[in-house]
Amino acid sequence: MLIKVTCAIIEQFGRVLITQRSETMTQALLWEFPGGKIEEGETETECLTREITEELNLIVTPTQRLTPVQQQYPTYTIELIPYICQYNRGTIQLAEHKTYHWVTLADLNDYAWCPADLPIVKEYLSLQLTV
Numbered sequence: 001m002l003i004k005v006t007c008a009i010i011e012q013f014g015r016v017l018i019t020q021r022s023e024t025m026t027q028a029l030l031w032e033f034p035g036g037k038i039e040e041g042e043t044e045t046e047c048l049t050r051e052i053t054e055e056l057n058l059i060v061t062p063t064q065r066l067t068p069v070q071q072q073y074p075t076y077t078i079e080l081i082p083y084i085c086q087y088n089r090g091t092i093q094l095a096e097h098k099t100y101h102w103v104t105l106a107d108l109n110d111y112a113w114c115p116a117d118l119p120i121v122k123e124y125l126s127l128q129l130t131v
C-alpha cells in the first residue's frame with residue numbers, strides 16, 4: 001500500500017525550517033520537512049496546513065508543489081509530496097519532533113535526511129540556483 005505524505009519547505013528570511021524526528025518515531029533522529037499522512041477526504045494542501053499547525057503551531061500557505069518522491073521503506077512505501085510554503089504567523093511549539101533548525105540553503109546538504117527527502121532537497125536547491 002502506498003501511503004501519501006505531504007511535507008512543507010517553509011521559507012523565512014532566506015532560510016528553511018527542518019525538523020528532526022524523535023527517538024520514538026519511525027526514521028528516528030533523521031531530519032525531514034515537517035508534514036504528515038493525508039487523511040481521507042483531505043486535499044494535499046489541507047493536509048499540509050493541518051499538520052503544520054498540529055506539529056509546529058505555525059500558519060503557513062503552500063505556494064509551489066515540487067515533484068513527489070516514492071520511497072520504499074522495509075515495511076511500507078510512501079509517496080512524499082513536497083510544497084514550498086510561506087510562513088504567515090505563529091511561534092514554533094514542537095508537538096512531536098526532537099528539535100528544529102532554520103537552515104541556509106548551503107547547509108541543507110549537511111543533515112542526515114530521511115531517504116525520501118534527498119531528491120526533494122536536490123530539486124529545491126536546483127530551483128534556487130535558477131531564479
Ligand SMILES: Nc1nc2c([nH]c(=O)n2[C@@H]2O[C@H](COP(=O)(O)OP(=O)(O)OP(=O)(O)O)[C@@H](O)[C@H]2O)c(=O)[nH]1
Nearest residue numbers: 005007025026027032033034035036037078114116117
Ligand atoms: N512528515 C514527513 N514524513 C516523512 C518525510 N520523509 C519521510 O520519509 N517521511 C516518512 O513518512 C511517514 C509519515 O510521516 P508521519 O510524520 O505522518 O509519520 P507518523 O510519525 O505519524 O507515523 P508513524 O506513526 O508510522 O511513525 C513516516 O514514515 C516518515 O518517516 C518528511 O520529510 N516529512
